[in-house]
Structure formats: structure tokens, C-alpha cells
Amino acid sequence: MNKLKALPNLMRASALLCVSMALTQPALAEIGKRFPSERQVVTDPITGTPLTFLTTQPHGDAKIYQTHPQWTSDGQWLIFRSAMVAGEAMAVNEQTGDIVQVTEGGYDGMLNPAQKSMRLFFLREAEPRAKGTPPAVEVKKQVVAVDLARLFADSKAGTLKKAEHYQRIVGEVPAELGAVGDTALDADEDWFYFRVGSKAAAAKHLPPGTKIEPPFGPRNMGAGPTGIAKMNVLTGAIQHVVSVPFQIGHIQANLWNPGELVFSWETGGKSPQRTWTVKGDGTGLRPLYPESEHEWVTHEAIIGKDEVALAIMGHRPIPGVEHKGPAGTGVEGPNPGQDAAWGPSGTREKPTGLAIVNLRSREMQIVGQTPSGSGLWHVHGSADGRWAVGDDFARGLYLIDRKTSEMMLLSAGHKDTARDHIHPTFSPDGTRIQIQSAMLSPDGRGMNIVVVPVPQAWLKRAVAGKP
Structure with missing residues (x-):
């Protein structure tokens, strides 16, 4: 059933009009170009939560991954x-x-909004690839910083200048490092981390005799070696951080603690040991959450100075037990991770749910889990330690009060036909959650940028310090 039909008539008509009017934009545009507001508040047809859609047109929007900040430093x-x-x-x-x-x-890859200054950092190719050059061919990359404060001011005033007035090339990464767009900006904003994708370059920093990991799982991913390097944003100098014998995935910096990283062993599914942490100088390499064969750990995100949220999946049926459930529950239907080649992990025969690991004490606590279905998948939390949030395969958004263990379905109806999952991320002040949604999509796949509020009743209880 089209969940949009549940909206009030006036709101539904407005939403349908919005998604049917595609904006006509030039094929190319310059930095600072402004576009009309698409902002619209829509009532969630399932939960009644007011959803602020910041984009509503079908032009292929996607939020930054939930491992990284979404808001600029001014909020x-x-x-x-x-x-x-x-x-x-x-x-x-x-x-x-x-x-x-x-x-x-x-x-190229991850966008990194700075949290102390009004800047944006990212990696890109130093020059356009020659026609016919395969994407796998390693090329020189640039680290770029954008002065957002100046850009926004000039854009508003109509006094835009050329791109070089706002974009500064921090430095260049030699092609032989095979730099990949898994990047992160350190909390002190002095260092920009990036993945070293070249096996030869990464291998130079491994101890002699290190066993190189082969691909793991049916997606034929996970083989090493790879590494992490960093560039000084003032001088452009490059230093190697660490090499590992497997394929590194997401790299994220602890935004409250300079010189601390979390990264993943990427296989496209279950990993032998998914989560890792290391210091920015390459010391202290260790598994973040040591996992067992039966645990399917995924989608880790640093949520505060001492904490990392991660999902221990419970999305697969227990072998030998009859399971019945509607499509979209994780029991049957087109859900990911059901291939038997992933091994015995991911069932609810063992504890599963949204787990939070303390980086200092190394203790782990499961703070919530859906009663059925896929379980919580992409997870995040507020920096003050008050809330946790997660999505499931059906694109439902669940909010958890960590003080009382209460969990609620905050938002739903985001169409499980969407091109991607909703990937929730908390605002720095812990009052809002950003997601991406196909609720208004004409084709059921395209996504828009949405902000979901933490309910006022929950915020008031947090201020009062009462359950």
C-alpha cells in the first residue's frame, strides 16, 4: 500500500505536487550557486512524527554516511x-x-565537515582521467579544504568569485599510494586521514612474515593488505599511520579525542573481526569489539569521547527452527545477508542488538533490539549519552532512551524499495536525527534529506533528569 495515502489530503496533495515538479538545472554549475528552497514539513503517516524534508525533488540526494558529522560547525x-x-x-x-x-x-568518497571551523575537507583526483582509463588504475589525488564561511557569505550577497577563492589544495597524494575516499578529519583539524589502497604501498609497512588475509565471504572482498596514512592540513606532509593484512573499510576519527581512529575490516557482510581502533600515530592497534564466529557485527559509529555504537545483527533464521514471517522481517523476503556462505552468524540464538562499547573500559552493553525482523542495523547515539538510534531493513527508525531502556518506533513509511537505507545520525546537540528517505519519491527509490526531532516529551524528561 502507498503509505503516502495515509497523509492528510492537503499534505498529500502538496507532497505529490512537490515530487512531480522536477527542477530544471544546468548540467554544470559553479561553487556557491544557490538553488530554491524545497523545505517542507510532512507528518509521518505511521507514527505522526513531524518530518522536516530539506529536499523534496527527485534529484538523487544522499546524506553523508552515519560515521561522519553531517552539520557544519555553526549548526x-x-x-x-x-x-x-x-x-x-x-x-x-x-x-x-x-x-x-x-x-x-x-x-572522491567521504565528505568531512569540520566541527571546530567552518570548513569542508575531501579527497579528489588531481586531474581528469584520460578517456578509457579504468577506475582501478591508481592516480594522483588532492586533499581539498573549502572555506564555507566565506562561500556562504559571498553566495548570499551575490558576490561570488572563482573557485580558488574558496577551495584550497591542502596537498597531493602520490598515485603509488592508491588513495581511496575512505577519509576522516582529526578532532584537532590538523590531520586528514585516508585509506592506502595500494597493496604494494601498504605491504611495505607490515612486519615480515605477516599472513595476508584472503577474501572472506560470498562477495569476494576483504583481502589485504591495505593501510591508513594522514596528511598535515597546514603543510601537506604525509605520514603513514598503520598497515593491516586485510581490506580496510570505513575510517572515522574520534571528534572528541584527537589522534584516535576507528576503522573496519570490509567484506561486504560478516567479517572475521569487523571493528578496529588505532591511535593517529599508529600505536595501539587492537580489535575494538572482539567478536565471535556467531556474531555478525556491523556499522560501527563513534558517538562520543569514549563510546562507539555498533550493531550485532539478528537478521537470520536459526537453522532447524521453523520461522514464519511477512516479507521485510528478515525471516523471508529480499533482505541482505541471508546467503548461507556467510557462516553461522547473525541469528538470535545468541544476544543481538544495538551495542555500545566503551573505548576506555572496553565494556559493552546492549541497549536495545527490535522484537522481530532484521533487528537494528545502522546505529548512532547522542554525544551526551542520553539517546541511541537505529534503523532496520524495513526503513523503520527506532529511538532508545538509554536511561530507561524505553524504545519507540519514531518514524516509518520510508519505503523499503528505496535505493539505500536511512542511515540515522544525531545532531551534535542530541535533539534531532538526520536520515535519508524515499517517502516522497515518485519511483519509490530516489531519496531526500530529512531531519527528525526527538519527541519533546523525551527531551523534557532529559532536562528534568527524570524517567
């Missing part, structure tokens, strides 16, 4: 990816809905 703008201008990043003002192009010349 006013959210950075996101979009095909509104092919290959470029955009920013939307949460209050006014104004949309501004914030890159020119493209970007």
Missing part, C-alpha cells in the same frame, strides 16, 4: 551528496531551506 547547514549538480556536494540550511553548491571539480 546551521547540512552537507549532502546530490545529482542536482552532477558530481558535486551541496549544503542545505536547516531553517531557511536554502541550497548552495559547496564543491567545484568533484570529490
Whole structure:
């Protein structure tokens, strides 16, 4: 059933009108170009929660991954990816809905909004690839910093200058390192971390005799070696951080504790040991949460100075036990991770749910789990330790009060046909959650940028210090 039909008639008509009117934009645009506001508040047809859609048109929007900050340091703008201008990043003002192009010349992989200054950092290819060059061919990359404060001011005033007035090339990464767009900006904003994708370059920093891991699982991913390097954002100097004998996935920096990283062993599914942590100088390498064969650990995210949220999946049926359930529950239907080649992990025969690991004490606590279905998958939490949040395969958004263990379905109806999952991320002040949603999508796949509030009743109990 079309969940949009559950909206009030006036709201539904407005939403349908919005998604049917595709904006006509030039194929190319320059940094600082402004686009009309698309901001619209829609009532969630399932839960009644007011959802602030900051984009509503079908132009291929996607939020930054939940491992990284979404808001600029002033708390006013959210950075996101979009095909509104092919290959470029955009920013939307949460209050006014104004949309501004914030890159020119493209970007590679992760976008990194700084949290101490009004800047944006990213990696990109140093020059366009020659026609016919395969993507796997290693090329020189650049680390780029954008002065967002100056850009937003000039864009609003109509006094835009050329891109070099806002974009600074921090430094260049030699092609032989095979730099990949898994990147992170350190809390002190002095270092920019990136993945070393070249096996030869990474192998140079491994101890002699290190066993190189082969691919793991049916997606034929996970083989090493790979590494992490960093560039000084003032001098452009590059230093190697660490090499490991497997394929590194997401790299994230602890935004409250300079010189601390978390990264993953990426296989496209279950890993032998998914989560890892290391210091920015390469010391202290260890598993973050040592997992067992039966545990399917995924989608770790640093949520505070001492804490990392991660999902221990419970999405697969227990062998030999009859399971019945509707499509979308994780028991049957087109859900990921059901291939038997992943091994015995991911069932609810053992504890599963949204887990939070303390980086100092190394203790882990499971703070919530859905009673059925896939369980919580992409997870996050507020920096004050009050809330946790997660999504499931059906694109439901669940909020957890960590003090009382109460859990609620905060938002639903986001269409499980969507191109991607909703990937929740908390705002720095812990009052809002950003997601991406296909609720208004005409084709059921395209996604928009949405902000979901923590209910006022929950916020008031937090202020009062009472359950």
C-alpha cells in the first residue's frame, strides 16, 4: 500500500505536487550557486512524527554516511551528496531551506565537515582521467579544504568569485599510494586521514612474515593488505599511520579525542573481526569489539569521547527452527545477508542488538533490539549519552532512551524499495536525527534529506533528569 495515502489530503496533495515538479538545472554549475528552497514539513503517516524534508525533488540526494558529522560547525547547514549538480556536494540550511553548491571539480568518497571551523575537507583526483582509463588504475589525488564561511557569505550577497577563492589544495597524494575516499578529519583539524589502497604501498609497512588475509565471504572482498596514512592540513606532509593484512573499510576519527581512529575490516557482510581502533600515530592497534564466529557485527559509529555504537545483527533464521514471517522481517523476503556462505552468524540464538562499547573500559552493553525482523542495523547515539538510534531493513527508525531502556518506533513509511537505507545520525546537540528517505519519491527509490526531532516529551524528561 502507498503509505503516502495515509497523509492528510492537503499534505498529500502538496507532497505529490512537490515530487512531480522536477527542477530544471544546468548540467554544470559553479561553487556557491544557490538553488530554491524545497523545505517542507510532512507528518509521518505511521507514527505522526513531524518530518522536516530539506529536499523534496527527485534529484538523487544522499546524506553523508552515519560515521561522519553531517552539520557544519555553526549548526546551521547540512552537507549532502546530490545529482542536482552532477558530481558535486551541496549544503542545505536547516531553517531557511536554502541550497548552495559547496564543491567545484568533484570529490572522491567521504565528505568531512569540520566541527571546530567552518570548513569542508575531501579527497579528489588531481586531474581528469584520460578517456578509457579504468577506475582501478591508481592516480594522483588532492586533499581539498573549502572555506564555507566565506562561500556562504559571498553566495548570499551575490558576490561570488572563482573557485580558488574558496577551495584550497591542502596537498597531493602520490598515485603509488592508491588513495581511496575512505577519509576522516582529526578532532584537532590538523590531520586528514585516508585509506592506502595500494597493496604494494601498504605491504611495505607490515612486519615480515605477516599472513595476508584472503577474501572472506560470498562477495569476494576483504583481502589485504591495505593501510591508513594522514596528511598535515597546514603543510601537506604525509605520514603513514598503520598497515593491516586485510581490506580496510570505513575510517572515522574520534571528534572528541584527537589522534584516535576507528576503522573496519570490509567484506561486504560478516567479517572475521569487523571493528578496529588505532591511535593517529599508529600505536595501539587492537580489535575494538572482539567478536565471535556467531556474531555478525556491523556499522560501527563513534558517538562520543569514549563510546562507539555498533550493531550485532539478528537478521537470520536459526537453522532447524521453523520461522514464519511477512516479507521485510528478515525471516523471508529480499533482505541482505541471508546467503548461507556467510557462516553461522547473525541469528538470535545468541544476544543481538544495538551495542555500545566503551573505548576506555572496553565494556559493552546492549541497549536495545527490535522484537522481530532484521533487528537494528545502522546505529548512532547522542554525544551526551542520553539517546541511541537505529534503523532496520524495513526503513523503520527506532529511538532508545538509554536511561530507561524505553524504545519507540519514531518514524516509518520510508519505503523499503528505496535505493539505500536511512542511515540515522544525531545532531551534535542530541535533539534531532538526520536520515535519508524515499517517502516522497515518485519511483519509490530516489531519496531526500530529512531531519527528525526527538519527541519533546523525551527531551523534557532529559532536562528534568527524570524517567
